[in-house]
Amino acid sequence: MRRKKLAVFTATGCSACENAILDVHYQVSSLTGWVDIAFWPYLMGCQWGDLEKGGPIDVCFFSGAISTESDREAAVKLREKSEILVACGACASFGGLPGLSNLAREAQSTPPAQAVGEELALVLPKIEPRVSGLAQVVTVDYVVPGCPPIQSLLWTALQALVCEGESPTRLSFATSRLPEALAAAVAAGIPPAPGSTFAGERAVCASCSREKQEKKFQQYYRPFEISADPGRCLLEQGLLCQGLATREGCGGICAAVGAGCRGCFGKAEAVLDPGAKMVSAISSTFDSSDAAAIQAISEKFVDLAGTFYRYTLPTQCVLMSGPEKE
Amino acid sequence: MENVTLAPLRWVEEPSQVTILGDEGRWQAYFQTTGVRNLSGMCRGRPVEELPRILSILSPAHHLVSAMALDGLFDAEPPAPAANVREALLQALFFKNHLRKLYFLLASFSNPFQPFSLRGLPTTKELVPQHMSARIMGHLALSQEAASILGGRSDHPMSAVPGGVSRFPKEPHYPRLAEIAAECSRFAVELANFLGETVFQDSIIEEMGLGGSFTPMSFVATNRGRGEIVVRDPMGKETDRFPTKEIFRNIGFEKEAWTYQPFAYLADHGWRGLEKDVGGLFFVGPLARLNGGENLERPQAEEERQRLVNALGPFPHFTIRAACWALAVELVLAGENMVDLCFQEKLTGPAMRTMPTGMNQEGFAAGESPQGLIAHHYVTDERGLVTNVEILDTAAANNALRCLIAGSVAEGTLSPDQAWGEIKARIELSFLPF
Amino acid sequence: MSEFEPKIVAFLCNWCSYVAADAAGVARLVQRPNVRIIRVFCSGMVDPSYVIKAFASGADGVLVAGCHPGDCHYLSGNIKALRRSFLLRKLLSELGVDEKRFRLAWIAASEPTLYAKTMNEMTEEIRALGPYAPPKPGAPAKAGAMRGAA
Numbered sequence: 009m010r011r012k013k014l015a016v017f018t019a020t021g022c023s024a025c026e027n028a029i030l031d032v033h034y035q036v037s038s039l040t041g042w043v044d045i046a047f048w049p050y051l052m053g054c055q056w057g058d059l060e061k062g063g064p065i066d067v068c069f070f071s072g073a074i075s076t077e078s079d080r081e082a083a084v085k086l087r088e089k090s091e092i093l094v095a096c097g098a099c100a101s102f103g104g105l106p107g108l109s110n111l112a113r114e115a116q117s118t119p120p121a122q123a124v125g126e127e128l129a130l131v132l133p134k135i136e137p138r139v140s141g142l143a144q145v146v147t148v149d150y151v152v153p154g155c156p157p158i159q160s161l162l163w164t165a166l167q168a169l170v171c172e173g174e175s176p177t178r179l180s181f182a183t184s185r186l187p188e189a190l191a192a193a194v195a196a197g198i199p200p201a202p203g204s205t206f207a208g209e210r211a212v213c214a215s216c217s218r219e220k221q222e223k224k225f226q227q228y229y230r231p232f233e234i235s236a237d238p239g240r241c242l243l244e245q246g247l248l249c250q251g252l253a254t255r256e257g258c259g260g261i262c263a264a265v266g267a268g269c270r271g272c273f274g275k276a277e278a279v280l281d282p283g284a285k286m287v288s289a290i291s292s293t294f295d296s297s298d299a300a301a302i303q304a305i306s307e308k309f310v311d312l313a314g315t316f317y318r319y320t321l322p323t324q325c326v327l328m329s330g331p332e333k334e
Numbered sequence: 335m336e337n338v339t340l341a342p343l344r345w346v347e348e349p350s351q352v353t354i355l356g357d358e359g360r361w362q363a364y365f366q367t368t369g370v371r372n373l374s375g376m377c378r379g380r381p382v383e384e385l386p387r388i389l390s391i392l393s394p395a396h397h398l399v400s401a402m403a404l405d406g407l408f409d410a411e412p413p414a415p416a417a418n419v420r421e422a423l424l425q426a427l428f429f430k431n432h433l434r435k436l437y438f439l440l441a442s443f444s445n446p447f448q449p450f451s452l453r454g455l456p457t458t459k460e461l462v463p464q465h466m467s468a469r470i471m472g473h474l475a476l477s478q479e480a481a482s483i484l485g486g487r488s489d490h491p492m493s494a495v496p497g498g499v500s501r502f503p504k505e506p507h508y509p510r511l512a513e514i515a516a517e518c519s520r521f522a523v524e525l526a527n528f529l530g531e532t533v534f535q536d537s538i539i540e541e542m543g544l545g546g547s548f549t550p551m552s553f554v555a556t557n558r559g560r561g562e563i564v565v566r567d568p569m570g571k572e573t574d575r576f577p578t579k580e581i582f583r584n585i586g587f588e589k590e591a592w593t594y595q596p597f598a599y600l601a602d603h604g605w606r607g608l609e610k611d612v613g614g615l616f617f618v619g620p621l622a623r624l625n626g627g628e629n630l631e632r633p634q635a636e637e638e639r640q641r642l643v644n645a646l647g648p649f650p651h652f653t654i655r656a657a658c659w660a661l662a663v664e665l666v667l668a669g670e671n672m673v674d675l676c677f678q679e680k681l682t683g684p685a686m687r688t689m690p691t692g693m694n695q696e697g698f699a700a701g702e703s704p705q706g707l708i709a710h711h712y713v714t715d716e717r718g719l720v721t722n723v724e725i726l727d728t729a730a731a732n733n734a735l736r737c738l739i740a741g742s743v744a745e746g747t748l749s750p751d752q753a754w755g756e757i758k759a760r761i762e763l764s765f766l767p768f
Numbered sequence: 769m770s771e772f773e774p775k776i777v778a779f780l781c782n783w784c785s786y787v788a789a790d791a792a793g794v795a796r797l798v799q800r801p802n803v804r805i806i807r808v809f810c811s812g813m814v815d816p817s818y819v820i821k822a823f824a825s826g827a828d829g830v831l832v833a834g835c836h837p838g839d840c841h842y843l844s845g846n847i848k849a850l851r852r853s854f855l856l857r858k859l860l861s862e863l864g865v866d867e868k869r870f871r872l873a874w875i876a877a878s879e880p881t882l883y884a885k886t887m888n889e890m891t892e893e894i895r896a897l898g899p900y901a902p903p904k905p906g907a908p909a910k911a912g913a914m915r916g917a918a
Contacts, residue, residue: 020369022391023347024489027434031478031488051438053344053762055755067561075370078349105376106389111862112375119591130353130592133368156489230718232383232408232496232690265486265493266500268389283859284817291852297837299850306854310719313862318388326817326824327863327902 009159010080012066012170014039015047015059016096017086019072019079020106020139024156025097026050026071028210042171047086056085065090070151073099073106074140078133087146090201092169098155098272100142101205105155107139110328111313138330141323151205155272155319158258165206168194186257193230198217207257209277212269216251216260218242224295228263232257236266243293248315253285270318281326283316338754341368344762345438348595348729352740352761363744365737367595367729377723380695382407383496385723389710390490392727394427394481395703401625402493402564403710406579408690409699410497415683419499422511422675423484423491424701428668429518430477431704432620432661436525437470437767439658440533442542442759466528473521480514480672483507498687502735508678515676517670519634526638526662534645537657545758546746547653548739551615552600553622554731556702558631563598563700563707565616566626570650574602578700580710582724598730608737617735618706618728619768620660625650632674635667657767664704693718705768706731732768739764774828774894776803776885783841785833785875785883792880800891803831807848810834811872812845816856823860824902829869829894831886836874846874855897864903868893868902 016201031052044296045082047059047068068090074080087093096130098104109116124128152165164186186194193200213220220241229246236242242249242263249268251260255276262269275282290309296302317325341351349369355362373392377385386400398420405412412420478488483503485491493499503511506738533537539545550568556578557564563581565574576584587596588605603614616622627649630636642659643649651657675681693717700709710730711724743761780786786807792799804827808814811834822830832853834846853872860866871890875883 017342018347018349018769020349020371022393024391027489030434031474049342049344050346051344053759054342055758056341075372076349076368078368078809105388106371108380108388109372109375112372112378116370116372116375121852122592123836130355130364130366132366132592132594135370213788230381230383232404235687235689236500236826238501261487262492267387267486267495269491270384283822283863284815284820287816287855287859288852291855292848297844297850302851303854306858309855309858310381310717311379311862312855312859314383326820327865330902 011044012042013046013063014043014170015065015068015086015090016045016051017047017049017068017070017072017082018080019070019100019142021072021097021099021104022074023050023097025069028159028162029069029166032159032166039166041171043326059085059089062089066095067092069094069096070142071095071097071100073104074136074142074145075106076135078132080145081133082134083142083145092149093142093146094150094152094165094169095142096147096152096165098153098158098274098319100148101151101153102140102274102320102324103139104319106313107141107320107322108318139322143324146332149202150200151207153205153207153255153275154258154275157206158261161206161257162222164194167202168206201287205255205274207255207273211276212251212254212255212256212258212260212263212273213241215258216241216263217258218260218263220244223293225290225293225305226295228305229307230308231268232309238266242266242268243290248290248309250282250286250316250318251280252289253282270315272319274320275324282320282324283312284326286316287312340754340758340761343758343765345435345766346762347636348747350595352744352758354744354757359685363740364592365733365740366593367733368593370594373725374723377720380531380720382712382718382720385710385712385720386494387490387492389493389725391494392708392725393703393705394485394489394491395424395701395705396727397485397491397705398424398494399699399701399710401496402701403697403712404496405697406699407694407712407714408496409692409694410688410690412498412686412707413683413685414491415502415627415681416686418675419484419502419686420494422672422681423481423493425446425668425671425675426477426481426484427665428472428704429522429672430481432665432668433470433474433477433522433525435661436529436665437474438621439468439740439763440470442763442766446509469521470525473518476514477518479675480511480518483511495687495692498685500686502682502686506634508681510674511676512673515669515672519666519673522662522666523634523638526666527749529540529662530645534655534659543756543763544654544658546743546760546764547740548735548742548764550611550650550652550740551617551735553625553650554616554618555623555626555709556700556707558628559701566650568650568652570625570627572626574600578709579698580696581700582700582711582728585709585726586698587730593733595733596648596730597733598726599734608734608741612734612738615734615738616731617768618731620650620664620704620706621657621767622706624660624663630663630667632667632670635663638663638666654764654767661767700726703728706740727764728768735768736765772895772899774802774891774899775826776829776831776887776890776894777822777827778803778805778831778833779808779811779818780832781806781841781846782807782809784835784839784877785873787807787810787877788833788875788880788883791877795880797845797880797884798888800888802891803887810840810842810845812840812842812848814849816852816859817889819856819860823865823869823900828897828900829871829890830872831873831890833873833883833886835878839876864896865900868897870899 251269255273390397461534706728709726711715713722
């Protein structure tokens with residue numbers, strides 16, 4: 009069997025996604041049977057020249073949001089060279105935390121090219137007017153969401169795309185969270201339908217271990233105001249948790265630790281806009297019919313846009329994702 | 335004028351490059367950060383209690399320093415067990431970071447994804463026996479498991495909250511944590527011995543391209559968690575000491591138009607650029623922490639530190655080899671610290687957090703992250719929404735260092751027909767331990 | 769016409785406000801022609817995502833009109849709409865949609881004049897605000913900015 013050529017690259021973000029691939033630990037070294045690293049600057053020190061001179065790439069895992077001109081060029085170059093391009097992590101998939109700066113008042117400016125001696129020699133890539141997700145710049149074949157992606161789903165994506173399911177490693181944990189069609193494809197060793205996201209379809213609530221009783225918001229609390237009861241749904245205790253509008257797949261890790269979900273897996277399948285969904289879900293639990301009382305509860309909420317679109321502002325906020333829609 | 339760009343850079347997190355300009359035989363190298371994250375744009379307007387999770391994008395330790403800043407902002411001192419959980423998490427992060435860097439160092443000439451059949455052949459430069467690679471990976475997994483137990487996740491932890499932690503580890507976690515700590519501590523000593531015998535020898539160091547040194551400059555570190563920051567000059571003499579709250583009064587930030595990353599410098603000296611006067615420059619990190627020459631309180635770590643001193647001479651050091659060896663010393667230290675902290679009595683108690691009593695609208699904190707000293711300063715409005723944020727991260731603190739290293743590697747070793755690939759590899763290796 | 773003509777999307781409930789709008793037409797009350805009506809069975813079925821979609825699709829203003837509290841055909845549908853309106857208005861304003869662009873009104877079937885008045889007032893208010901354009905980073909949404917300029 010021909011060994012697949014793999015590329016891994018990060019634009020603007022952090023190194024957690026690339027480290028997440030390395031963190032698949034023992035399993036990752038078993039990739040040596042199937043993979044030739046064609047371009048992985050962070051790990052191997054490859055230069056752009058190596059990519060240009062090398063042959064086509066089978067699978068590229070691209071992390072990081074597009075924030076400068078050189079990020080955009082990197083995305084285009086890797087798209088041209090790669091058979092399959094995977095948006096790895098929240099930044100590439102949706103814009104991620106860097107995307108929050110799209111809400112900022114001041115735009116960042118690119119300094120002019122610097123002269124050294126008599127020539128203009130030191131040039132910095134232009135900063136784009138807004139941060140974008142990968143899919144807003146090039147066509148993306150698959151999405152592995154999360155900040156960073158969790159090991160099991162990342163490993164599933166690698167298995168499905170690079171090893172084509174031939175590895176004997178157990179996949180049951182991951183496939184139990186994936187939608188049926190995707191799980192069947194992965195188990196059978198065939199590439200999933202293009203455009204698939206390696207995560208569940210339902211909301212995080214479906215895999216969260218907290219007990220859900222009746223949802224009635226009497227009072228909204230900021231996380232520092234109360235100590236959450238470890239067994240009960242956070243939303244029911246007045247703490248904001250975005251699991252309702254977010255794709256499942258992580259198993260509810262944040263909620264398990266007492267930190268409300270902030271949506272790093274992106275919006276669930278059936279949601280148009282995560283902010284709208286959260287407004288609807290939270291408002292409908294307000295325990296009052298009196299306008300003044302409802303207004304009083306609503307006043308307490310702060311920074312709705314920054315919270316509901318924490319990881320997804322550039323791509324999934326309908327009003328701010330620009331003319332280039334997903 | 336000739337113009338060569340070396341990009342992307344191995345092991346460097348931010349999008350960056352080294353541009354080398356040649357003018358009639360004279361070369362000048364510039365380390366340029368080409369990516370922008372606009373942290374203040376990301377943070378302004380956010381509820382301040384969200385910052386620990388947002389700022390972990392910089393590195394996992396920022397999560398902890400952010401929580402410390404919030405402790406001050408909300409007037410909520412964490413109860414002792416919660417402080418221990420945070421400290422244990424920090425030690426696990428130290429272990430993981432340093433082990434990862436040492437792994438990169440050892441794997442720098444080999445391809446970890448190479449087919450097994452090609453490994454260990456005389457033609458391939460293999461410093462690391464196969465079983466050692468596997469053991470390193472295994473211990474990375476263990477330290478990651480410990481960090482996940484203590485922090486919720488290891489890469490972007492979220493359990494530190496204003497006034498404490500959001501939950502204690504569960505019952506079955508305690509014996510596991512103790513197990514992991516003991517195992518990691520044992521391995522740290524084993525690895526340090528291995529490195530001392532096979533890698534830190536003169537011949538190997540030269541061959542690997544780690545024989546370089548950099549311009550001696552001041553170095554800054556905390557005084558081991560006792561609430562102060564100490565500045566020492568290139569001779570190792572203390573020149574300044576101030577409480578962590580005052581860090582942003584003593585450090586300035588300068589922007590140069592050829593890089594997106596600002597430079598941190600010592601405020602009372604002023605910014606004079608990188609060319610002649612390095613008086614205002616400083617660096618942080620494992621080497622900076624050890625360069626004061628003080629004894630370490632943990633016995634095995636102190637033993638390793640003594641081995642370094644016996645081989646290389648007394649501190650301070652300004653060589654790449656010393657920086658790599660400092661990683662090994664701190665690895666052993668982190669292992670011992672984990673053993674000290676990871677057992678039930680220390681990590682559990684009646685309360686996991688102190689509920690905030692007030693809101694001061696301003697919070698400061700500084701602490702050591704695995705890569706060096708970091709600091710946060712927040713200002714909020716009366717609702718607790720961030721209006722201003724100042725952050726010292728290691729990229730800014732070590733920006734000058736990296737520029738000078740790139741300069742000395744490039745300028746010192748270049749000839750007209752230089753192999754750029756080799757220069758790039760040398761620069762990357764020299765950046766690695768920082 | 770060189771004057772800006774706002775596009776207003778109105779979600780009218782089948783039992784009250786739509787009837788009022790119909791009656792206003794039959795009575796030939798003077799009305800601005802700027803509204804596009806979407807008839808829904810209850811104001812309570814207007815999901816916030818419809819409102820957001822309306823703005824994203826070119827609306828300069830959105831009205832949701834239902835029965836007076838207590839008169840809802842489905843008992844409490846209009847209260848559901850009321851509950852959502854506060855957070856929705858807050859979210860919209862954080863995303864650069866002026867608060868005056870989204871309105872929730874109670875209009876009974878017997879109040880065609882109230883309907884016409886509401887519509888006319890809203891049109892003029894939004895005409896004064898200018899066209900809605902999605903916010904761009906680095907510049908707060910300006911009234912009168914060219915819509916669709918990317």
